[in-house]
Amino acid sequence: MMEIVNIMKDLQKKLPHVEFLQSEPLSRHTFIKTGGNSDIFAIPSEIEELQVIVQYAAQHEIPLTILGKGTNVIIRDSGIRGIVISLEKFNKISVKDEEIYCGSGASIIDVSRAALDSQLSGLEFACGIPGTVGGALIMNAGAYGGEISEVLTHSTVITPSGEILTLGRDQFDFAYRNSVFAKKKYIIVDAKFKLVKGNPTAIKAKMDENTFLRESKQPLEYPSCGSVFKRPPNHYAGKLIQDSGLQGTRIGGAEVSTKHAGFIVNVDHATSSDYIQLIRHVQKTVKDKFGVDLETEVKIIGDE
Structure with a gap:
């Protein structure tokens, strides 16, 4: 280089x-x-x-x-x-009729609020997802019965070689926490969502309910990377971790949350090494106890 x-x-x-x-x-x-x-x-x-x-x-x-x-x-x-x-400056959001156009760096929470302001239904599930539009597309983010695949219609991307493409519904190849964006390492520039007109009172009530559920169940008082593990077939990662007696387990400043076992929180100036060691410990313990492999949902990147 x-x-x-x-x-x-x-x-x-x-x-x-x-x-x-x-x-x-x-x-x-x-x-x-x-x-x-x-x-x-x-x-x-x-x-x-x-x-x-x-x-x-x-x-x-x-x-x-x-x-x-x-x-x-x-x-x-x-x-x-x-x-x-x-991509923090790719954060514009605009609404026209029943469509929302947004940059990949826009907060998906802000996009869900823009939908509410325009009396549009379909993004209520996203009101508590803390990432960007780009991250939501890559992972086919979902919560509370909804997911990105249901509302995305178009996306502009740049390929790893630098070519600009516009993709439509039949090209997204969505799966559980996966997509064509992840598989082909596309750089997402923007997204267009197709929603439906709804009752603003009902939309807000659903968003309030989702927010309450999130705040009551998730350890939002500490820095975290969200849900650490994907849901394994026929199991729930959080329950497996809880049943393994791992809640409260700490390595360095990273701790398996006592509020929600699927989260690892930064309780005391944790390093990334603390996090990664704790993830490996959780994976080994669950595998030894239940024979289930926990796959990370969080992406671990950077120099070894």
Whole structure:
């Protein structure tokens, strides 16, 4: 890989209006407040700028990582090599008739509130999902009986080589916590959701109910990366962990939540290494006790 200082100079020359940061602490950009530094941290605001960075990285074989709000990710303490792109400025939301258009960096919670404001039903389930639109699409995020696959109609993406594509419903290849976006490593630029007109009182009541359920069951008082494990077939990860007597188990500053066993929380200046060790301990314990393999829903990325 080229020298970081030379990559920075090249990119700043090509894109003078884009903010580029060197050795940016990624703990500032994750919900669990852990993670090492990035070599280069880029914050584009236009699709053309994003495309130039992607093409440059592909051309020079520079590792590229896309970061949304960092809600469902653990970045290792050694950080991330190459270029990390933040999509935080791709956050516009607009409503026309029964469709909502939004950038991939927009908060999915904000999109659900925009739907409520326009008396549109279909995104009530998303009112408590803390990530971005892009993250929600990649994972086919869902909660309380709804999921992204039911409402997404179009998405603009950039391929790893830098080509811009517009995808429609028949191309999303949605599955449980999976999608074409994940499989083909597409960089999501925007999304269009098709909703239906609804009763605003009923929409708000459903969102209030979902919010209450989330706040009463989840350990929102601590930083966390959300639900750590996927639901294994015929089981619930949280119940398996609870029945294994793991709640309250701590490694360093990371702890299996006493409020919801499916969460690992940062109770005392945890490192990513604390989190990863605790995840492995939970997986081994559940496997030994119940013979069930717990697969992580949270993404663990960065230098080993």
